[in-house]
Amino acid sequence: MIKKFLIFSIMLFSVAAMAQEQTQANKFGPYLTNKFFDNWFISAGGGVQVLYGEHDNVASFGKRFAPAIDISLGKWITPTIGVRAQYAGLSAKGLVANSTAKFIEGASSEHSGYYDEKFNFFNLHGDLLWNISNSIAGYRSDRTWEFIPFLGVGYARSWKENVNPKYKEASATAGLINKIRLSDAVNLNLELRALMVNDRFDGFEIGQGIEEIVSATVGFTYNFAKRGFERFVPVAPADYTPYTGKIADLEKKISDMDAQKAKMAADLEAAKNKKPEVVKSVEYVAAPLAIFFPIGQSRLTDKDLINIGSFAEVLKKSGKTYKIMGSADAATGNKRINQKLSEDRANAVYNALVNKFGVNASQLEVIANGDQKEPFDKPVLNRVVILE
Numbered sequence: 001m002i003k004k005f006l007i008f009s010i011m012l013f014s015v016a017a018m019a020q021e022q023t024q025a026n027k028f029g030p031y032l033t034n035k036f037f038d039n040w041f042i043s044a045g046g047g048v049q050v051l052y053g054e055h056d057n058v059a060s061f062g063k064r065f066a067p068a069i070d071i072s073l074g075k076w077i078t079p080t081i082g083v084r085a086q087y088a089g090l091s092a093k094g095l096v097a098n099s100t101a102k103f104i105e106g107a108s109s110e111h112s113g114y115y116d117e118k119f120n121f122f123n124l125h126g127d128l129l130w131n132i133s134n135s136i137a138g139y140r141s142d143r144t145w146e147f148i149p150f151l152g153v154g155y156a157r158s159w160k161e162n163v164n165p166k167y168k169e170a171s172a173t174a175g176l177i178n179k180i181r182l183s184d185a186v187n188l189n190l191e192l193r194a195l196m197v198n199d200r201f202d203g204f205e206i207g208q209g210i211e212e213i214v215s216a217t218v219g220f221t222y223n224f225a226k227r228g229f230e231r232f233v234p235v236a237p238a239d240y241t242p243y244t245g246k247i248a249d250l251e252k253k254i255s256d257m258d259a260q261k262a263k264m265a266a267d268l269e270a271a272k273n274k275k276p277e278v279v280k281s282v283e284y285v286a287a288p289l290a291i292f293f294p295i296g297q298s299r300l301t302d303k304d305l306i307n308i309g310s311f312a313e314v315l316k317k318s319g320k321t322y323k324i325m326g327s328a329d330a331a332t333g334n335k336r337i338n339q340k341l342s343e344d345r346a347n348a349v350y351n352a353l354v355n356k357f358g359v360n361a362s363q364l365e366v367i368a369n370g371d372q373k374e375p376f377d378k379p380v381l382n383r384v385v386i387l388e
Contacts, residue, residue, distance in 0.1 A: 031079055031139065031229040038226040039076040041084075045069070045189055045219020049092060052212040053202045056094035058111055066091045066118075068215040070191065074129065079139035079229050082129035086152070086173075088193065089122035092213055094202070102203030103160045117202060118160070121213075123195050125154025125173045141184070141228040148177040156197050169197045179221070184228075187221040250380055257292070261307055268310045286314035286322070288388035291349060295332060295383060298344035300352060308349060311387055312357035323365045324349050325386045329379035330371035339370035349385045 049068040050056075056064055067090050074084025095114045096104060103119040133146040156171035175193035182188055195213040199205045264287070289311045291304050300308070315322055326346030328338035346366050353359040374382040 030232045032232050033078075034226060034229065037224075039082075039229075040224045041072075041074055041076070041221050042224075043070075043072045043074075043187075043189055043219055043221035045191060045217035047191075047215060047217030049090075049213055049215035051092040051094040051202065052214065053094050053096065053117075054199075054204065054206050055097045055114060058114060059095045059108075063110075064094050066093050068217055070193070070215070070217050070219065072221075074127075076129075076131075076229075079134045080131045082131070082148075084127050084129060084150075085125070086127060087122060087124050088173075088195070088215065089120075089156075091118065091120050092158075092202070093118040096202070096204050098204055100204075102163055102165070103158075104203075117204075119158050119203060120160065121156060121158040121201070123154055123156040123171050123173065123197075125152040125156075125171055127152030127173060129177075139229060142181070144181050146179040146181075148179060150175055150177065156195065156201065158201050158203070160203070163203075167198075167201050167203070169201055172196045175215075185223050185225075187223070189217075189219045189221055191215075191217050191219070193217070250378065253378075254292070254380070257290075261290075261303075265307055265310050268314070272313065286311055286318060286387075288386055291345075291385045291387075292381070293345055293383045293385075295329075295380075296341070298341060298348050300348050305352060305356070308352050308387075309357050312353050312359050315353070315359055315363060315387075316357075319363070321363050321365060322387055323367055324353075325367045325369060325375075325388070327369050327373065327375060327382050327384050327386075328371045329382035330374060331379040333371070335370060339368060342370045343368040345383075345385045349387065 047068045048065045050061065050064045051066070068088070069090050070086055070088040072084045072086040074082055076082040094117055095108060095111060096117045097114050099115060101115065101117060103117045104115040105118050106116060108114040108116050127150040129148050129150045131146055131148050133143060133148075134140075137143075150173075152173040154171045154173065156169045157166065158169075159166035173193060173195055175191060178190040180188040180190070193215045195215070197211050197213075199209050199211050201211040289307060291300070291307065293299075324346045326342035326344075326349075328341045328345075330338065333341070346368050350364055350366050353364060354361050371382070375384060375386060376382055
């Protein structure tokens with residue numbers, strides 16, 4: 001009878017669950033794995049249970065009802081698989097046809113030749129939960145009704161006050177949970193559960209092997225935060241193609257400017273080594289010189305010092321006054337930092353001209369523009385000191 005009851009219940013509720021959510025097929029995973037303390041729940045319920053022993057079917061079904069309770073703590077690992085530990089039991093009663101049974105209360109007043117039996121018991125077991133609604137119809141955190149079969153093993157104990165022995169047995173548990181959502185935090189549970197233990201569990205053994213207790217309870221579950229699961233969304237790879245083209249263009253411009261500076265230095269060196277024709281007057285004119293810096297820096301490189309040294313020779317001979325204009329790019333930093341950076345760059349060139357190459361300080365005017373007067377239209381070109 002127990003097998004027929006469970007098979008019928010599973011068929012009934014699985015069909016209803018599929019019918020309720022057949023439009024939700026797009027809810028399948030994958031889903032992110034939550035942390036250890038996510039998706040925990042605690043539940044408690046009460047109801048009735050019926051003992052199926054050797055002679056209990058002699059009594060009417062209603063006469064065998066006994067109170068039942070259950071308390072559970074569990075966790076959902078994925079939207080479809082969970083685990084829980086449950087304490088279940090309270091008491092059981094039935095009939096037995098032998099006066100030597102350990103848990104009898106006395107001769108039955110309704111059934112001649114039988115004895116009423118009653119005993120206390122509990123079943124402490126761990127269960128594997130399968131949310132078949134999420135498996136078939138896809139995960140939804142706002143589903144009203146879910147169908148959850150479970151299987152478990154554990155430890156069961158039966159006893160009667162002032163009676164020995166007390167039985168301690170390994171147990172197997174199977175059943176189903178009907179979870180009805182009341183809110184994100186609270187569910188109403190209708191649980192059907194079958195406990196299977198050794199035949200001697202009710203204090204009387206005739207070699208049938210298995211004793212069964214079937215329970216039906218109603219209770220509530222509280223779901224601790226964090227609740228629910230998040231769908232995994234793959235991150236699209238970044239497309240750097242537009243930037244690589246711009247970087248290549250800037251690198252070419254810098255390379256062209258380096259080549260131009262090298263040519264200017266070579267031409268200047270050649271001009272210095274060339275013996276000038278004797279003329280009545282000579283005027284020395286220095287073309288503007290641009291010195292570029294890496295982002296956030298104001299230190300002069302050896303290449304920069306070569307160019308500044310060449311410029312210094314012309315500057316000293318010209319006797320003219322030149323401006324040293326330092327700049328920073330507005331695309332990076334802030335105004336205060338950029339103002340200081342432009343001052344440091346201009347002073348670095350000034351110190352090289354005066355202290356290293358002997359230019360008269362009176363020929364120089366230092367101007368720090370910060371990021372206010374960018375000389376060029378590219379950030380990388382505005383990290384510059386211009387001598388003119």
